Amino acid sequence: MIPIVNIPPRIYSGAKTLLFFLLITLLHAHTYAQERTPSLFPRVGAYVGILHPIVTIGSDEPHYNFDGSYVAGMPTGINIWKSPKIGFSLEFVPTIRATGSTSRMSNFLFHPGVLFGLGSGWTLAGRAAFETSGRYGVTPVLNKIVIKGRSCSMFAAIPLPVRFGNDQPATFTAGFQFGIVF
Numbered sequence: 001m002i003p004i005v006n007i008p009p010r011i012y013s014g015a016k017t018l019l020f021f022l023l024i025t026l027l028h029a030h031t032y033a034q035e036r037t038p039s040l041f042p043r044v045g046a047y048v049g050i051l052h053p054i055v056t057i058g059s060d061e062p063h064y065n066f067d068g069s070y071v072a073g074m075p076t077g078i079n080i081w082k083s084p085k086i087g088f089s090l091e092f093v094p095t096i097r098a099t100g101s102t103s104r105m106s107n108f109l110f111h112p113g114v115l116f117g118l119g120s121g122w123t124l125a126g127r128a129a130f131e132t133s134g135r136y137g138v139t140p141v142l143n144k145i146v147i148k149g150r151s152c153s154m155f156a157a158i159p160l161p162v163r164f165g166n167d168q169p170a171t172f173t174a175g176f177q178f179g180i181v182f
Contacts, residue, residue: 041081045078048075048180050072050178051073051093054175057172059169071095073109074094075092075111077111085116087114091113092108106133110131114126122144125139125140125141126138127141134166136165137164137165139162141158155178156177159177
């Protein structure tokens with residue numbers, strides 16, 4: 001014969017509750033509808049390129065690159081993408097001016113900005129500009145990935161800087177930039 005054990009109702013009810021929560025916890029841990037995929041964002045990338053100003057328009061006649069001197073910049077930066085649609089970029093651009101048989105670093109640009117992903121490899125960057133020459137302004141940049149690789153991609157961009165300050169008239173420049181993004 002099986003002995004009858006008298007379990008007080010208070011303990012029996014507590015044991016049932018504990019067993020219920022234990023089962024719910026164990027079942028819940030394995031009840032996902034699909035596999036979780038890791039998020040690709042935020043994503044950090046770096047880039048380097050070559051910038052060629054083509055024409056600068058101010059209060060006098062347009063000034064073209066190669067008209068008495070050659071100017072080139074080397075934009076280097078870090079992009080932090082929050083999502084495919086929005087990101088932040090921090091860019092630094094030393095500029096070299098070559099005239100005749102001499103050359104020198106003529107300017108350094110600090111260029112923070114916001115990135116807007118437009119899809120199909122297109123990006124619009126809205127940048128603030130602070131130059132060591134005393135000039136400041138804004139630079140919208142339209143960028144396109146032209147060769148997509150596994151670990152790096154090639155891009156082409158059209159920067160359109162507008163500059164003010166340093167007792168000089170406002171200027172607008174159209175340029176061409178190309179480079180590699182990692």
